[in-house]
Amino acid sequence: MIxxxxxxxxxxxxxxADAWFGTKATxxxxxxxxxxxxxxxxxxxxxxxxxxxxxxxxxxxxxxLYKRIVKGKWPKIAGLG
Numbered sequence: 869m870i871x872x873x874x875x876x877x878x879x880x881x882x883x884x885a886d887a888w889f890g891t892k893a894t895x896x897x898x899x900x901x902x903x904x905x906x907x908x909x910x911x912x913x914x915x916x917x918x919x920x921x922x923x924x925x926x927x928x929x930x931x932x933l934y935k936r937i938v939k940g941k942w943p944k945i946a947g948l949g
Contacts, residue, residue, distance in 0.1 A: 887908040918933060
């Protein structure tokens with residue numbers, strides 16, 4: 869579906885999808901088509917490759933990725949809980 873859309877002239881920079889599409893195949897397709905994937909990943913034990921800024925690579929599941937990359941690092945939005 870992504871390739872068909874792009875082949876028919878649809879212009880995009882990002883691919884936004886929910887956990888149903890949060891798979892390695894979807895990530896690969898997005899990257900192969902120069903799209904930035906914004907996906908909610910499935911919460912099973914699938915391992916994803918993460919390379920930090922020092923070049924060290926880790927295999928982490930979605931929960932581990934969240935703890936390492938997101939949790940406590942995003943700025944708070946004023947007025948929200």
